[in-house]
Amino acid sequence: MLLTPGPTPIHPKAMRALMRGMLGHMDPEVFALNREIQQDLRVMYGTEPEAFTALLAGTGSLGMEAGFANLVEAGDEVLVCANGSFGRRMAEMAARYGARVRLVTAPLGEAINPADVAAHLDGVNMVAVVHGETSTGVLNPVPEIAELVRGSGALLTVDAVTTAGMEPFHMQDWGVDYAYTGAQKCLSAPPGLAPIAVSERAFARFAARRSPTPLWYCDLEGLRDYWVDHTYHHTVPVNLHFAFHAALRAALDEGLERRQRRVRAMGQVIERTLAPLGFSHYVRRPEDRLPTVLALRLPEGFDDAGVRKALREREISVTGGLGPTAGVIWRLGLMGESARPAPYRALMVALQDLLGEPGLVRRYEEALGALMPEETQPALA
Incomplete structure (x- = not known):
């Protein structure tokens, strides 16, 4: 019996969907399923109508890394809010992609102070914050931080691993540009998928990159080719898609x-x-x-x-x-x-x-x- 911060018990409908027969990842039924998943993710995240949503074939940490790989280039100024283990992980990942990382911190057990974010926004290309810091049980004030970031020109990346699907999350209204979670958290689907949402503004920033994306597996262009144009990129875990679809639909139905x-x-x-x-x-x-x-x-x-x-x-x-x-x-x-x-x-x-x-x-x-x-x-x- 799992009473942990993740993974969570698998929803019965997801368990049944996981056991269905295998289909190919290019099967028309799978593409139809993926379209439903994309639309349901837009509802869950509260995105703009045409925001790109998808499932990455990996856990939430892959969702975290994909954001930095696609939206950060060497020399970019990235402001990371770190008041726990996963904020620190964000900072490490951003640095590995060549960013100049600035840290805004708070003591363990305390939320990030938006005023501290405001004081360090000059010249920043991206702000990254963990909405729910799993390591300490802290809810960071993302709406207030987002309001500050909105006028700065920086992109806003939000780790929604312990919030999306169970806590208020309004990506479009808040002005979030990139969000991700893990299938095994609030939605009670099997581990192995990272649901992401990307704003149109973030895609424009991606399109203006000066250099190719270093992480081929999660390159946004390649992902969009598969999810939107239905051309081959990599073999997605089909049965995990079916299980995730069932769990997400159960959440929205509730x-x-x-x-x-x-x-x-x-x-x-x-x-x-x-x-x-x-x-x-x-x-x-x-x-x-x-x-x-x-x-x-x-x-x-x-x-x-x-x-x-x-x-x-x-x-x-x-x-x-x-x-x-x-x-x-x-x-x-x-x-x-x-x-x-x-x-x-x-x-x-x-x-x-x-x-x-x-x-x-x-x-x-x-x-x-x-x-x-x-x-x-x-x-x-």
């Missing part, structure tokens, strides 16, 4: 706003249940907390490794801190199918036994009844 309410309610249920044990928010300011990755500071004296090992023996996977936060926090995934009452009820049952805390499950059920009454009966049946 409704993005309803999913946003669901994840917030589940977070409150878990907080209310664990607070009496000494768990507390790692991210101090409520507006900076990422709903899809609940970062909880562990109680004093809590045996982090021992409890997680005991949970793993019961087939429940919980993720601890990363780097400096190892042994300090738990990062509980609330994306896609993990943001449901049943998986977390199983966690509470296990913790009640392991920690000798009678009443933990009852407190969980009471919180569910108060905060998610429509989910209570299916969860407790």
Whole structure:
């Protein structure tokens, strides 16, 4: 049972689609499927009507790298917002493509200050920011940052790995030029695909490159040849496309706003249940907390490794801190199918036994009844 910041449990419809018979990647049925995926991605990301959307055959890190490979050239000034592991990864990737990287930072557990971004925008070609910093459970203020960037002439790249499909994301309205996520995060599809969206402004910047794209595999022109003109570029993982299509359609059918309410309610249920044990928010300011990755500071004296090992023996996977936060926090995934009452009820049952805390499950059920009454009966049946 995965209660981690990714991957998430595969949606049942995606699982069924994954098991269908194989088709060729140039089959007309696959091209028709891809057109539906592209349109659904435009809805999920909130793009302009003709924005280019596609699936890269790789995980979210490939989505990150493809943005820098296509839109950054040697000598470009790139401003990276880094307040966790994945912001730092952005900076490393941009530097490898020859960018002169400027960093705007914030302490772990705190969001990027838009005023710090504004102070470093002069002469910048691109601004890159992680919307939801998975390593610390911080939600960065992308709308405010985007408003500042809009008047500067710089492109805006956003890592939406733990937000797209579960949190508000309005690419066109905000002025985001390149966005990406991972299939295995908020959409609960199998790992191996990176859904991307590219604005028309970003494509114009790409077309004006002074040198060829160094990363052939994810060259935007080659990708567009396959996704739009249906000419051969590389063999796409067809069954992953079918599974992703099913998961994305399930998310849109549920409704993005309803999913946003669901994840917030589940977070409150878990907080209310664990607070009496000494768990507390790692991210101090409520507006900076990422709903899809609940970062909880562990109680004093809590045996982090021992409890997680005991949970793993019961087939429940919980993720601890990363780097400096190892042994300090738990990062509980609330994306896609993990943001449901049943998986977390199983966690509470296990913790009640392991920690000798009678009443933990009852407190969980009471919180569910108060905060998610429509989910209570299916969860407790």
